[in-house]
Amino acid sequence: MTKQRTQNIWAVGRNYAAHAKEMHAPVPKTPLFFLKSGGCLNSGSSIELPKWSQDVHHELEIAFLVDENLNFSHLTLAIDLTARDHQEAAKKAGQPWTLAKSFAGACPIGSWISILDAGDLTLLNFKLTKNKITVQEGVATDMIFNPSQLLEFVKNHFPLSPNDIILTGTPEGVGKVVSGDMLQAELYSEKQSLLACHWDVI
Template sequence: MSNTSKLSRFIEFGRKIVAVGRNYSEHAAELGNAVPTKPILFLKPTSSYITAGNPIKIPKGCSSLHHEVELGIVIGQRGVDIQENNAMDYVGGYILALDMTARDFQDEAKKKGQPWSLAKGFDTSCPVSGFIEKEKILDPGNVRLWLKVNDAVKQDGNTKDMIFNVPFLISYISGFFTLEPGDIILTGTPSGVSPVVAGDVIRAGLADVTEIEFKVEKK
């Protein structure tokens, strides 16, 4: 089995999802947050994955579920303390992902200085596309991301506006977490996040490479 063929099954064997918060300055501003001087990292469990045909379910007690469209990096080989200048060698491919966020849970956690685990890691909080081969995205630092809710455009951004680019993120993260084949790095979301409710349909795209669609339901 080729490495690409194996990586296409990242959901089955990948061990972690490392997500980057506030990696677009306009998104930080829209939530009233300062622009970070180093990456803000959090983890989502792999049990949060869903794929096409499965609904996003609003977690119990959540009154403000937000969408966040993101470019995801699929790690292709094991790496520790990776140097930025060869970080792209560790990219096995890409995905389009949604970092669904229970914003009311997150706001409460922020006020109390508590972790974001419930806000970011609940079941169905990481809808993903199929695996995208590395060769289909020649420059992950300049690719369009867009998202619509019920055909209304909510997010329309470009990865060139990321505060920390892909090679830097891989290098930085690998200094704290061993990166392993099938792991995912979610690189942050552009501005335009907004709430969704049961019955809404989210459509999102990555340039002209892929599109995803998910319906929102009550749990």
């Protein structure tokens, strides 16, 4: 893996129909991308919530790392933290979501594993527990646009760079996190565990 700094986190919205439904939003006909700054990455084991938001939500996603040939090389789990109160205000005002999506630490991320060790990407499934209660579960086959389609879309429309990250969307079950919460995430291929992550919310 390169140690080059990630410039961009390309995140796709509403890539699971059930999540679009819980957000009272239509299912997109083409990928709905937005940007999170590479500076949002948090590879530590704790999450510090912004003091200016009272409603930060977890959105667990499969994340892919792009190599120097602009192909996927590694994958992990990431949380697209969202200041929902500010996002809803921005939506109503027709304004960008940057404040809600791109604050410091807004993308907690797990350890990278080689895509060669992940097996069939269509068999990936993942879950998030909050205080030992399962709150989100997803399977790759439920994605509206699969990882390969998302990569191709970004290549064709945006200035993708080596070491950029593509987030593939969150399943239903997003919800609020507060100080004191314990988040645990796990990525599986069929029944084999590929990765486990842990974050303490402070």
